[in-house]
Amino acid sequence: MRRALGLFAFLGFTLFLLGAVMSLRPFGEPIHAEMDHYFISHAQAEASANNVVTSVVFDYRGFDTLGEATVLFTAVAGVLMALRRKEVKG
Amino acid sequence: MNFGELFWALQVLIGLGLLISAIAAVRFKNLVSAVIAMAVFSLILSLEFYVLQAPDVAIAEAGVGACLTTAMYLLAIKNTADEEVIG
Amino acid sequence: MTTTIIKTTTRILAPLILVFGAYIILHGHLTPGGGFQGGAVFASGLALLIVACEDRVVKRRFEKVPLSPLESIGALGFLGMALLGLMGYTFFKNVIANSGFIFGGRTPIGINPGFLNTGGTLAYMNIFVGMKVLAGLTSIVLIFFLLLGGKKDEW
Numbered sequence: 118m119r120r121a122l123g124l125f126a127f128l129g130f131t132l133f134l135l136g137a138v139m140s141l142r143p144f145g146e147p148i149h150a151e152m153d154h155y156f157i158s159h160a161q162a163e164a165s166a167n168n169v170v171t172s173v174v175f176d177y178r179g180f181d182t183l184g185e186a187t188v189l190f191t192a193v194a195g196v197l198m199a200l201r202r203k204e205v206k207g
Numbered sequence: 208m209n210f211g212e213l214f215w216a217l218q219v220l221i222g223l224g225l226l227i228s229a230i231a232a233v234r235f236k237n238l239v240s241a242v243i244a245m246a247v248f249s250l251i252l253s254l255e256f257y258v259l260q261a262p263d264v265a266i267a268e269a270g271v272g273a274c275l276t277t278a279m280y281l282l283a284i285k286n287t288a289d290e291e292v293i294g
Numbered sequence: 295m296t297t298t299i300i301k302t303t304t305r306i307l308a309p310l311i312l313v314f315g316a317y318i319i320l321h322g323h324l325t326p327g328g329g330f331q332g333g334a335v336f337a338s339g340l341a342l343l344i345v346a347c348e349d350r351v352v353k354r355r356f357e358k359v360p361l362s363p364l365e366s367i368g369a370l371g372f373l374g375m376a377l378l379g380l381m382g383y384t385f386f387k388n389v390i391a392n393s394g395f396i397f398g399g400r401t402p403i404g405i406n407p408g409f410l411n412t413g414g415t416l417a418y419m420n421i422f423v424g425m426k427v428l429a430g431l432t433s434i435v436l437i438f439f440l441l442l443g444g445k446k447d448e449w
Contacts, residue, residue: 144259165391165401166323166413170263174328175419179376179386182419185330186426190369193430197362200441262326266318270334275431278341282438 217258224251236291242280249273296348304346311339315428322420323413329420333427340428341435352439361433368426375415375422390414 142148156169156177164172174182228251232244249272256265315336318327344352379387390398391414399411 161401161403163391164388164414164416165399166416167401167406167408168323168325168328170326171323171328171416171420175416176386176388182423183372183376186369186372186423189427189430190365193365193434196434197437200437263328263331266327266331267334270331270338271431274338275334275341275435278338278345278435279438282345282435 214258218255221251221255221258225255238284238291239281242277242284245280246273246277249276296346300346304342308339308342311342312336315339315424319420319424320417321408321410322424323416324408324410329423330427332420333424334431336424336428337431337435340432344432344435344439349440352436356436361429361436364425364429365433368422368424368429371422372419372426375418378415388414388416390418391416 147153156173160169160172160177161167164176166172225248228244228248232241232248235241235244249268253265253268253273256262256268315332315334315338318325318332318335319329320332322328322332343355347355376386379385379389381389383389391412392398392400393414397411397413397417399409401409401412
């Protein structure tokens with residue numbers, strides 16, 4: 118019974134994911150491209166950096182990076198607090 | 208062989224490598240072997256990111272997934288038993 | 295884990311990895327990569343140095359390294375560079391770009407070879423985030439090694 122249920126779930130997920138892959142857009146042709154064109158044509162003048170990805174990460178979408186830095190800081194602080202002993206100074 | 212055929216051949220090869228290394232990471236009984244299989248999985252995944260023209264993500268995946276995670280897993284396994292216990 | 299093969303490989307490979315990580319951090323506004331990626335590569339080089347040596351060597355080597363101050367300086371510096379945009383603009387405004395300060399040069403529009411003296415706050419933020427990421431990940435690996443490891447050293 119459990120094997121039949123597992124097989125059914127496996128087949129269902131496989132067919133669903135295959136259908137989702139079949140309906141993907143082709144590589145390199147997104148639907149909404151207005152922001153991409155704006156970034157590519159204006160980032161060199163506004164952020165004065167050649168790497169558009171870095172200017173998006175640190176300038177246009179800076180709050181995202183702030184949240185990521187907070188998550189990393191919290192993770193490191195949690196690990197150091199859980200594993201700290203007296204004689205080891207991290 | 209033009210670029211499109213090479214692209215798809217590389218995609219199929221990378222997909223097969225990902226599948227094989229993921230199954231190996233699940234099926235290995237020795238935990239050190241499973242961790243090494245996970246490192247191979249991360250390396251092939253970073254190659255896939257590089258092929259899909261995202262070198263940022265490829266560098267992050269190769270640094271964090273293939274090196275630091277492997278080091279942490281190995282240091283954690285080092286103090287416990289390195290054989291999986293079937294209960 | 296401390297055989298001669300691993301020690302020799304580490305002696306040759308670790309400086310290359312550290313230089314590559316520093317290059318990715320410092321050239322984050324010109325080439326692919328940035329603060330997080332360069333910090334992860336630098337931390338993997340330091341993890342190689344940690345894992346390949348004995349317990350007392352690692353303790354002596356990392357005794358004077360200020361990892362927690364580096365982490366705090368990275369986080370506070372990142373927030374400070376973001377707060378710098380509040381001088382007349384909004385949060386996270388790139389105020390140093392095109393202003394003539396250090397890293398404040400002007401980038402030519404179009405295809406160019408890339409000049410290091412550009413980027414504005416992006417270069418500073420790359421350096422601060424890289425410092426923070428390398429300190430955090432290295433301290434995690436170091437505390438795993440010093441607290442959990444060091445008892446059985448036969449493999």
